[in-house]
Amino acid sequence: MYSIAIIIPAFNEAANLKDNLAEILEHIRKIEHVNFKIIVVDDGSTDDTATVALSRSKNDPDVRLLSLSRHFGKEAAIHAGLSCVKKFDAAIVMDSDLQHPPTLIADMVIKWRESYAVVEAIKASRAGESVSRGLLVKAYYRIFNFFTKLTISGDTDFKLLDASVIHAYLELPEHNRFFRGLIKWMNFSSAQIAFDVPESIREKSTWGTPSLFRYAISSITSFTAYPLQIVTFLGGLTFLFSLLIGIKALADKLSGNAVDGFTTVILLILLIGSVLMFSVGLIGIYIGKIHDEVKRRPNYLINREISNLDDYP
Numbered sequence: 001m002y003s004i005a006i007i008i009p010a011f012n013e014a015a016n017l018k019d020n021l022a023e024i025l026e027h028i029r030k031i032e033h034v035n036f037k038i039i040v041v042d043d044g045s046t047d048d049t050a051t052v053a054l055s056r057s058k059n060d061p062d063v064r065l066l067s068l069s070r071h072f073g074k075e076a077a078i079h080a081g082l083s084c085v086k087k088f089d090a091a092i093v094m095d096s097d098l099q100h101p102p103t104l105i106a107d108m109v110i111k112w113r114e115s116y117a118v119v120e121a122i123k124a125s126r127a128g129e130s131v132s133r134g135l136l137v138k139a140y141y142r143i144f145n146f147f148t149k150l151t152i153s154g155d156t157d158f159k160l161l162d163a164s165v166i167h168a169y170l171e172l173p174e175h176n177r178f179f180r181g182l183i184k185w186m187n188f189s190s191a192q193i194a195f196d197v198p199e200s201i202r203e204k205s206t207w208g209t210p211s212l213f214r215y216a217i218s219s220i221t222s223f224t225a226y227p228l229q230i231v232t233f234l235g236g237l238t239f240l241f242s243l244l245i246g247i248k249a250l251a252d253k254l255s256g257n258a259v260d261g262f263t264t265v266i267l268l269i270l271l272i273g274s275v276l277m278f279s280v281g282l283i284g285i286y287i288g289k290i291h292d293e294v295k296r297r298p299n300y301l302i303n304r305e306i307s308n309l310d311d312y313p
Contacts, residue, residue, distance in 0.1 A: 004109070004160075005088045006038045007081030009074050010096040014048040020098050021056055021063060027102040031109060037088070038063045039309065040096070041081045044071030050306055057308060064309050069301040075177045076300040078157065082166050083313035092160045093179070099197050100158035107193055108160040117165050117188035121158035124194040140216045148181070148223040154194075155180045164188070175293050178219040185223070221285055228286065231279040238275050242268060 006024070010017060021038065028036045040053040042065060053065040066084060068077065078093055085091045090112055094100040100121060108119040141153040157179055161169070165188050172182060221227065245268060302312060 002034045002090070002109075003088045004034055004036055005081075005085035005091040006036060006105075007041060007078065007085065007091055007093045008038060008096045009041045009043055009077035009081065009093075010045065010049050010053070011043040011071065011074070011077075012045045012047045012049060013096045014045070014052050017049060017052045017096060018056060020096055021053075023098065024094075024102045024105075025060065025062065028105055031106050034109060036062060037085075039081050039084060040065050041077040042067040042306075043074065043077040044068050054306070054308065065307055066309055067303040067306040069303045072300045074157075075179055078179050079170075079177060080300045080302065080313070082161075083170060084309055084311060086163075086166065086170070086313075087311065088163065088166075090160055090162050091166055092158075094158045100156065101195060101198065104158070104193055104195055105160075111191040111193065112160050112162065114191070115189070116191040117162040118183060118190040119160040120183075120190055120192050121156055122154045122192045122194050123156055123197050124154070125196045144181075144216075144220055144223075147220055147226045150181060150184050150223070152180050152184055155184070159183060162188070174222070175295075175297070175299060176218065176222045176289055177299070178222050181219060181223050217285065221289060225286065227282060231282060234275045234279065238272055241271070 006028070008024075013020075017040070021040070024038065028034075028038075040049075040063065042050040042053060050065060050067050053063065057063040057065055066080060068080060072080075081093070082091060092105060092108065094102075104121055108121070111119040138153075141151075145151050145153070161183070165183070165186065168186055168188075169182060304312065
């Protein structure tokens, strides 16, 4: 018998969690020779998510709750869940809204038994996604690939990880984590299973455009310092532009064709000022990440009064 933990990060999912857990349990109980344990990681929800998970766990020993002391974010919730399953043979990370279909779990287990350390569910299509959002996502994937040389197009957090991958992931020392990118970066043997993303049952997604934008910036800057080279490039570009403008202005002055006014000066000031502000902002992002790392605060804190796991990190 194999032991596999299913880690489900949940934030304000009380309305749907009970039915979703029932559906997941229905599918995993059809899989032979595997003992599953579902760990709901309540990421500081302000609704009754923790209560719903606890209620289910009282009637079903295969469900457990890991409650964080406040909202730390999905990356921290995944990290917390994986830290609790070191004794399992493998772990599956999946969302709580059934956009990661539990019907794929059986196929993932089969691939894992074929000695793949990582089994990834890859999005073939996504229901209900607007054209503008789809274009932004594609642009993000291309930018991430350009800067990091890692391809995560279509990747999701829906993954099965062998115990060796879990241990390697937990040994990584960084505070700012990007789960999908780190799994790809570790480069364990992997298999992919394509799926069509169903419509979300949530009334409103917790991932708005501003949140996704911040997530994109964080994931790219966590993996590479290459964007800092943009500062050097822009500095050289503005120097060349300023040099050309200076030569022209000097030539006009010597030939007596100089035009009165400060248009050229104003344009140069605006251009150089914009480049400087952009450069300072980009450097500030990296300094902020350095600040987070050197503080060495934990990624999460567990509310042990509510959680009912058998083992804690």
